[in-house]
Amino acid sequence: MRVAVVGAGPAGVRAVGQLVRAGLHPLWIDEAPDGGGRIYQRPPPGFRRSPQALYGLEARKATALHAALDALKPRADWRPDTLVWNIATHPGRLNLMRDGVATEQGFDAAILCTGAMDRVVPVPGWTRPGVTTLGAAQIALKAQGCAIGQRVALVGSGPLLWLVAYQYLRAGAGLAAVLDTTPFRRKLQALRGLPHDPATLAKGLFYVTRLRAAGIPVAEGATPLAIEGEAPDVVAALRWRDAAGREHRLECDAVGLGWGVRPELQLADLAGVPIGFDPVQHNWVPQRDLTGRTPVAGIYLAGDGAGIGGAAVAELAGARAAQALLADAGLPVDTALVARLERRLLRQARFRTALERAFPFPAHLAAAMPDETILCRCESVTAGELRAAAAPDGPHGASPEVNRAKAFTRIGMGRCQGRVCGAAAAEVLAARLGCDTAAIGRLRGQPPVKPLPIPQPEAAP
Amino acid sequence: MTTPREADVLVIGGGGAGCSAALHLARRGAHVVLLERGLVGSQASGSNYGGVRQQGRHPAELPVAKRSHELWKRLPQLIGTDCEFVQTGHLKLARSEAEAAELAAYLDVARSHALELQLLGRAMLRARYPWLGPSVVAASFAPGDGSANPRLLAPALAQAARESGAAILEHTAVTACHHGGGRFLLETAAGPFTAPRLLNTAGFWGGQLAASFGEPVPIRHLTPNMMVTEPVPYFIRPNIGVAGGGVYMRQIPRGNIIIGGGHGTGDPSVPMSRPSPEVTLQVMQRAVALVPDLAGVSVIRSWSGIDGILPDKIPVVGPSLTTPGLFHAFGFSGHGFQLGPAIGAILCELALDGRTETPLDGLSIGRFARAALPVG
Numbered sequence: 073m074r075v076a077v078v079g080a081g082p083a084g085v086r087a088v089g090q091l092v093r094a095g096l097h098p099l100w101i102d103e104a105p106d107g108g109g110r111i112y113q114r115p116p117p118g119f120r121r122s123p124q125a126l127y128g129l130e131a132r133k134a135t136a137l138h139a140a141l142d143a144l145k146p147r148a149d150w151r152p153d154t155l156v157w158n159i160a161t162h163p164g165r166l167n168l169m170r171d172g173v174a175t176e177q178g179f180d181a182a183i184l185c186t187g188a189m190d191r192v193v194p195v196p197g198w199t200r201p202g203v204t205t206l207g208a209a210q211i212a213l214k215a216q217g218c219a220i221g222q223r224v225a226l227v228g229s230g231p232l233l234w235l236v237a238y239q240y241l242r243a244g245a246g247l248a249a250v251l252d253t254t255p256f257r258r259k260l261q262a263l264r265g266l267p268h269d270p271a272t273l274a275k276g277l278f279y280v281t282r283l284r285a286a287g288i289p290v291a292e293g294a295t296p297l298a299i300e301g302e303a304p305d306v307v308a309a310l311r312w313r314d315a316a317g318r319e320h321r322l323e324c325d326a327v328g329l330g331w332g333v334r335p336e337l338q339l340a341d342l343a344g345v346p347i348g349f350d351p352v353q354h355n356w357v358p359q360r361d362l363t364g365r366t367p368v369a370g371i372y373l374a375g376d377g378a379g380i381g382g383a384a385v386a387e388l389a390g391a392r393a394a395q396a397l398l399a400d401a402g403l404p405v406d407t408a409l410v411a412r413l414e415r416r417l418l419r420q421a422r423f424r425t426a427l428e429r430a431f432p433f434p435a436h437l438a439a440a441m442p443d444e445t446i447l448c449r450c451e452s453v454t455a456g457e458l459r460a461a462a463a464p465d466g467p468h469g470a471s472p473e474v475n476r477a478k479a480f481t482r483i484g485m486g487r488c489q490g491r492v493c494g495a496a497a498a499e500v501l502a503a504r505l506g507c508d509t510a511a512i513g514r515l516r517g518q519p520p521v522k523p524l525p526i527p528q529p530e531a532a533p
Numbered sequence: 534m535t536t537p538r539e540a541d542v543l544v545i546g547g548g549g550a551g552c553s554a555a556l557h558l559a560r561r562g563a564h565v566v567l568l569e570r571g572l573v574g575s576q577a578s579g580s581n582y583g584g585v586r587q588q589g590r591h592p593a594e595l596p597v598a599k600r601s602h603e604l605w606k607r608l609p610q611l612i613g614t615d616c617e618f619v620q621t622g623h624l625k626l627a628r629s630e631a632e633a634a635e636l637a638a639y640l641d642v643a644r645s646h647a648l649e650l651q652l653l654g655r656a657m658l659r660a661r662y663p664w665l666g667p668s669v670v671a672a673s674f675a676p677g678d679g680s681a682n683p684r685l686l687a688p689a690l691a692q693a694a695r696e697s698g699a700a701i702l703e704h705t706a707v708t709a710c711h712h713g714g715g716r717f718l719l720e721t722a723a724g725p726f727t728a729p730r731l732l733n734t735a736g737f738w739g740g741q742l743a744a745s746f747g748e749p750v751p752i753r754h755l756t757p758n759m760m761v762t763e764p765v766p767y768f769i770r771p772n773i774g775v776a777g778g779g780v781y782m783r784q785i786p787r788g789n790i791i792i793g794g795g796h797g798t799g800d801p802s803v804p805m806s807r808p809s810p811e812v813t814l815q816v817m818q819r820a821v822a823l824v825p826d827l828a829g830v831s832v833i834r835s836w837s838g839i840d841g842i843l844p845d846k847i848p849v850v851g852p853s854l855t856t857p858g859l860f861h862a863f864g865f866s867g868h869g870f871q872l873g874p875a876i877g878a879i880l881c882e883l884a885l886d887g888r889t890e891t892p893l894d895g896l897s898i899g900r901f902a903r904a905a906l907p908v909g
Contacts, residue, residue, distance in 0.1 A: 158810045167810040174814050467614040468688035469573075469695070476572060479579065479684035487763050487833055519810060523763060523831030529666065529821045 073401055074178060076101065076166060077148075078156050078339060079185030081109020082383045083375025083390035085141045087183045090394030092147045094403055099177055100148040101168065103155055103522075107141045109187055109375075110207060111383045113214050114138065126214050128239050129275055133383065157520035159184075159343045161368055172525055181370040181401065183393050184340055185386070186377035188333035191355075193437045193496050194455075195227075196445045197299030198329060202307035206330030210236045219245035221326025225310045227296050228330040229254040230431040231276060231382075236328060237288070238279040247288045248324040251312055253331070253434050255293035289322075291315070295437065299327050331433055334495055335377045341517035343371045349510035352425055353380055354433035355495075356514045362417055364393025365400075372397050380428075385420045388413050435509070438499030447500060448493045450486020457481050458497060459504045472505070473513040474498050487523060490515040537718060537725035540566040540700075542884050544732040545707055545719070545742060548578035549870060550862045551734035552690035552701070553877020554884075556612070559697035561885055566726055567691070567699060568719065570706040574687025576804065577736050577869060580838025582759060582781060582793040583683045584772055585871045586623045587648055588675035589639065591847045593895030594872065595646045600891050601875030602677065608874075612693035616685040617785070623678035624662070624771040626669045626823060632776035633671035640673070650675050664768055666825045680772045680783045683870055690877070710745055712856055730858045730884045734876070737801050737841030739849070739863025743898060747855045750901045752864050755842040756799035758812040760835040762827070764788025769824065780819035790830070792820050797837035808835040842866040843901075850876065850896040852883060860884055861898055 073096065077088050080102035091098045108114045112134040115121065123131040144150075151170065158167035164179040190205035197203070202221055204212070206228055209220045219240060225248045226237050237250045283290055293315030300321075301308040310322045340358035341347055345366045350357045357379040364372040374393040375386035392413045399405045441447070443456030461480040464470040471477035474484075474497060483497050484490025490497070498512045505512070542558050544551045547569030558565040569575075585605055587598045609615050627633040636652065643650040651674045658665055658672055691701045702723055709720040717731040733742045740752035769784035780794035794816035799806030813835050821827045841864040843849065848866060853859035860883045862876045869876075875891065882889040 160810075176810075467612075467692060468685055469692040472572075476688075480688070485761075485834070487831075489834060518834050518836050519808065519813070520832060520835065523833050524813075524817075525829055525831045526762070526817045526821050526827045528828045529825050530818060 074099070074180045075397065076164075076177065076179040076182040077185065078166070078182065079109065079187060079375065079377070080104070080107030080141060080152075081111060081185060081187050081375060082137055082386035083185035083393075084109070084183075085137055085144065086387045086390035087185060087374055087394040088144050088148055089140055090391050090398070092144055094398050098148050099151065099179065100144075101151045101154045101156055101166070103153070105153050107152065108134070108138060109383075110211065112137050113211055115215050115217065119217060121217050125243065128235075128242055130383070137387070155522055156339060157522060157524050159339050161343050161371060164370055167519075169524060172527055174527075179370075181372065181397050183364070183372040183374060183390070183397060184343070184377060185375040185390060186336040186339055188376035188380060189336055189491060190330045191332050191334045191433065191495050192329055192492060193331055193434060194441065194445050194447050194449075194493065195296045195299055195329065196442055197301070197307075198327075199446050199449045200299055200301060200307050201305050202326040203299055204326070204328055206232050206236050206328045207333070209328035210239060213239055213243055213245070219243065219326075220328060221307070221324065222246045223248045223324045224326045224328060225249050225251065225322055225324040226328045227251045227253070227294070227310070227312075229434065230330070230332040231427070232330055232333070234276055234279040234283070237283055241283060241286055241288065249289040249291065249322050250283060251294035251296065252290070252292045253294055253296070253437065254431055255315060258430065258432070296329075332431060333376060333380055335379060336491075337377055338517045338521045340366070340371070340373055340377065342519060342521070344368050345371060345373070347514065350379065351510070352428050354428070354435070354509070355380065362392070362414060363396040364389055365396050381420060381424055385417065385424070388417050388420070392417065433495075435499050435503075438496045439503035441496070441500060447497055448483040448486060448490075450488050451482040453481050453483045455500050458483055458500055462501055462504045471501065474501055475513065475516055477501055478515060484515045489518070535724050537727040538566070540564045540726060540728040542730045542732060543568065543717060543719055543726055543728040544734060546733070546735035546739065546863075547573035547687060547691060547701065547703065548576065548734060548736055549574070549687050549690065549873025550876040550880070551732065552687045552694060553874050554732050554734060554880040555699040555701060555877070556690050556694035556697060557877050557881035558884065559694050559699035561881060563885060565694075565699045566728070567694070567701045568705045568707050568721055568726070569701070569703050572703050573691040573701065574684070576838045577840035577865065578687045578873065579684055580759065580836055581683045581757065581840070581870045582791060583680045583783070583870065584623070584774075584781065584868070585618060585681050586675070586678040586772060586774070587871070588623045588625055588643070588650060588673065588678055589774065590868070592642055592646070593847055595642070595648070596892045597850065597872050597875050597879065599646065599648070600878065601872050604874035604878065605681070605871070612689050614685065614689050615681075616689055617682035618679060619681070620677055620679040621783070622771040623675045624773050625673050626665070626773065626775045627671040628668045628775065629670065635776045636671060636673040648675065649677060664824055664826050666823055668822055674771065678772060686870070686873065690874075710742065712746070712859075715858065717858065730860070732880050732884065733859065733861045733863055734880070736863055736865070737839050739861065740841055743849070743853070743861055743863070746853055746859060748853060748898050748902070750849060750864065750898060751844055752841045754799055754801045755840040755867050756797040756806045756837040757793055757840070757867060758795045758797045758808045758816060758835070758837060759791070759793045760808070760813055760816070760832045762790040762792070762830045763833050765790070765830050768826070773823070775823070780816055780823065782820055782824070790827070792816060792832075794819060799837060799839050801839050804839050806837040806839050808837045840865060840867055840869070845900075848872070848896060849898045850879065851893045851898065854897070854899050854902065
């Protein structure tokens with residue numbers, strides 16, 4: 073039986089672990105040179121910083137996952153540095169690209185562990201060099217051992233905001249401020265659900281306390297207004313408004329932005345898995361059950377690509393999906409393990425719901441985005457252009473959904489194919505048309521999943 | 534049963550042809566209702582390559598293409614937007630002496646239809662287009678041809694038609710079609726509609742509609758395999774094709790290069806279509822053979838859509854031979870985008886005047902009457 077696992081983050085590693093344990097030799101593909109996923113991204117060879125310095129409180133988990141990854145590589149058909157740019161089912165087929173060379177691999181069953189990426193709400197000036205997502209700010213630290221600036225402002229909400237801030241503090245990077253756009257009150261209300269995972273809650277409180285103790289300015293209920301600089305290619309300050317409505321100008325030379333993450337679901341989409349809008353996560357998520365099974369036979373999902381759950385959930389879900397695959401293939405299943413995984417997954421799901429309520433996607437920021445803000449940075453489309461295109465009296469009529477808006481404005485048509493701006497664009501459109509985000513739809517998945525270089529011409533015959 | 538809404542003309546299918554027909558009819562004061570299953574311009578009209586070309590067309594199509602060309606040049610006056618139409622010229626390349634001979638042979642066709650065409654030899658090609666690869670030996674250049682943005686045309690025509698009084702009903706599929714007493718009755722989720730005249734501009738699905746009036750045609754679905762690159766500095770001015778086909782490309786001034794060739798897969802009953810990864814890779818290889826500088830440029834998206842193709846690769850345009858008041862324009866066989874504006878004008882004349890100045894010889898549905906095959 074040909075089994076493929078896409079991704080070598082927490083979900084992919086644990087999935088492959090179970091498959092190998094059952095005697096299978098899966099094809100295992102990852103875009104990174106050495107796996108680990110974004111959360112436990114590994115530094116390039118020769119970097120000497122300790123796991124403690126790189127991953128902070130997560131060091132033990134990171135080290136364990138890396139050890140498992142390294143032990144599994146020789147027992148699988150390991151393909152690092154490889155992009156899966158298209159998938160087909162019945163018969164199953166993956167299109168791969170490595171070092172500019174395209175190949176194809178058949179499969180009977182596949183577990184897609186494609187992870188997540190930052191969810192961003194554009195702020196005027198966010199296209200200046202020095203502005204990154206929170207995830208990118210973290211990867212700069214983890215993979216390259218550097219900060220995004222000397223005086224960094226971190227803006228957004230969610231666990232990643234506080235984690236990155238703490239990691240920057242630990243690394244000795246200069247922090248100008250940490251601005252949480254979620255009002256303190258909102259988080260307090262949602263705290264009721266958080267004790268489902270007291271460890272995570274304690275970690276969050278620990279981060280905030282340490283930042284305050286270090287004298288880092290911290291604000292809650294903040295609204296970012298603009299990232300400014302005299303020349304167009306520098307960051308000099310962040311203008312923002314506090315919860316009381318007062319405006320501030322924070323001097324900084326870099327800004328990290330992020331409001332949680334969203335599933336990287338293009339492969340699930342191309343495989344034909346139905347995608348629905350999850351109002352709690354405020355994300356489009358592929359349809360799957362607790363076991364990782366999807367309505368498409370032979371396609372299993374695990375990790376953040378299957379709906380955001382975080383790294384701990386990803387490890388559980390990866391193992392669970394592998395067990396589901398084994399069961400469907402008629403191979404022996406570890407029923408005790410399955411029961412244990414499902415109990416913990418259910419508990420985590422309740423915690424996740426509370427967390428999402430504590431850190432909701434700031435749809436109001438997208439709705440209030442000034443017209444001149446560049447919304448789609450690949451194609452330089454402003455929020456105003458999108459709003460104008462959506463209007464029924466535009467030259468091409470109304471855009472009742474996001475793909476039509478894309479056709480008229482080029483929003484989401486660039487290099488990233490809307491992976492960065494798509495979520496915010498949908499909010500801007502929904503607010504303009506006065507309808508739900510779900511009704512606006514999502515950008516259609518179209519191969520290649522990521523840019524595919526045209527090869528050198530073949531030598532003339 | 535609900536009383537049907539009355540119209541002078543009903544149009545089934547909101548592609549370029551149907552939307553243009555609605556526009557022309559509304560401007561003539563006719564009460565026109567266009568019924569579109571999805572959004573206007575969703576299939577062949579919106580997903581095609583965007584070529585606006587007369588060069589290389591079948592002689593039977595050329596009178597329509599020439600009329601359309603004049604409308605393309607007047608789009609801003611007609612509908613308030615140019616749909617990014619640019620006359621960059623169309624350069625058709627030959628990669629062998631046989632292909633060069635094919636280009637030379639077309640010169641006679643062009644001359645008889647007053648289509649300006651220049652034959653370029655190897656030296657002239659190198660001088661004018663130094664970025665062409667060594668496999669290109671000759672080319673013919675049509676300076677008046679060009680390209681436009683296919684995502685804009687049908688919606689812009691529809692919007693102009695609306696402003697002229699046409700009813701453009703999207704998400705309104707026709708579920709049944711009856712004819713009797715000189716009138717057509719269409720059932721839809723939005724209620725029934727009736728009119729004495731009906732235009733069939735339903736693309737691939739126009740074949741089913743024609744069959745339901747006793748005029749089956751051997752139509753098959755066609756799913757062009759399209760892709761676009763990231764933006765790179767603007768260097769490919771003309772719209773490029775090759776003798777023998779298999780690859781075509783154009784660059785827009787903002788830098789993206791649109792490349793087509795071969796076919797994806799699709800299921801018109803859904804409808805769904807998707808590009809084929811193998812074909813995408815093959816066409817990338819064919820494109821870089823023509824323009825070696827494309828090596829290393831990334832393809833960022835690929836797509837397809839559903840068109841209808843007939844065995845002689847030209848459309849059915851003209852009156853029904855079984856049903857008075859019914860007029861067909863479908864099966865554009867992968868090159869209908871340029872024709873859309875004129876088709877609408879022609880259908881308008883046929884519906885309101887019973888005749889058109891534009892010769893439609895060779896495009897009648899009657900050419901399939903004897904060899905009626907099952908609809909595929």
